[in-house]
Amino acid sequence: MTNTDALLMGLLQGLTEYLPVSSSGHLAIASNLLGVDGESNLTFTVAVHVATVLSTLVILFKEIVWIFKGLFHPIGSTGINKEQKYVLNIIISMIPVGIVGVFFKDYVEEIFGSGLLVVGFCLLITASLLTFSYFAKPRQKETISMKDAFIIGLAQAFAVLPGVSRSGSTIATGLILGNKKETLAQFSFLMVIPPILGEALLDLIKAAKEGAEAAIGDLSISALCIGFLAAFISGCMACKWMINIVKKGKLIYFAIYCALVGLTLIISHAF
Numbered sequence: 001m002t003n004t005d006a007l008l009m010g011l012l013q014g015l016t017e018y019l020p021v022s023s024s025g026h027l028a029i030a031s032n033l034l035g036v037d038g039e040s041n042l043t044f045t046v047a048v049h050v051a052t053v054l055s056t057l058v059i060l061f062k063e064i065v066w067i068f069k070g071l072f073h074p075i076g077s078t079g080i081n082k083e084q085k086y087v088l089n090i091i092i093s094m095i096p097v098g099i100v101g102v103f104f105k106d107y108v109e110e111i112f113g114s115g116l117l118v119v120g121f122c123l124l125i126t127a128s129l130l131t132f133s134y135f136a137k138p139r140q141k142e143t144i145s146m147k148d149a150f151i152i153g154l155a156q157a158f159a160v161l162p163g164v165s166r167s168g169s170t171i172a173t174g175l176i177l178g179n180k181k182e183t184l185a186q187f188s189f190l191m192v193i194p195p196i197l198g199e200a201l202l203d204l205i206k207a208a209k210e211g212a213e214a215a216i217g218d219l220s221i222s223a224l225c226i227g228f229l230a231a232f233i234s235g236c237m238a239c240k241w242m243i244n245i246v247k248k249g250k251l252i253y254f255a256i257y258c259a260l261v262g263l264t265l266i267i268s269h270a271f
Contacts, residue, residue, distance in 0.1 A: 022162070
């Protein structure tokens with residue numbers, strides 16, 4: 001992997017992790033076009049995923065501080081406080097993707113190797129979800145319930161498929177359920193932190209078993225640093241953009257984009 005490849009893959013990872021267009025699908029497309037498989041290099045994969053987590057921590061720093069300030073307060077006679085309930089909802093949202101990661105990881109990895117045709121069809125699914133959430137006008141709920149958190153978590157688990165956007169599916173599902181735009185994007189980005197860190201930890205364990213040489217491959221230190229910084233900077237920008245985009249309700253433009261890219265992949269495969 002050259003420095004230019006690392007730059008492009010890092011930028012793509014950071015941008016598409018938050019924009020509702022599927023990071024896995026776009027990385028598969030980029031890998032195919034560049035003739036590079038950044039996803040198979042465990043060291044690079046861990047680096048760019050940790051970079052996107054750091055970008056979330058930077059952009060949502062105030063919200064994270066607010067959560068931790070109330071998290072360790074004693075439970076009073078009125079029950080758990082807002083911060084503790086928020087963390088509980090995040091834990092509940094992690095259950096579906098945790099089950100998929102533990103019991104269906106090998107099956108999901110097989111799907112990732114199925115080619116761009118699968119990515120094309122999954123991008124159409126993303127486009128459909130975004131379109132439906134744009135036109136659906138349910139009653140706005142004040143807070144995200146535990147039931148809604150679990151359903152949003154199911155959407156996140158479904159988004160392990162290459163081409164199904166994690167942010168797109170979770171935000172669209174939350175909007176369809178009637179949750180407020182102002183809190184939904186924030187919850188969507190915070191709920192992904194534990195799964196990404198968990199995945200990075202599993203990759204590190206796998207890399208340790210394979211040995212340093214196999215884990216690093218032909219990746220240079222400069223390419224690793226470039227990919228990390230590119231993913232972090234683009235992740236910060238995309239995270240901030242996406243929060244504003246959700247508030248303004250402009251997801252339909254991403255639905256059109258996903259539909260066009262998906263159809264292009266399907267048609268190109270046919271010919």
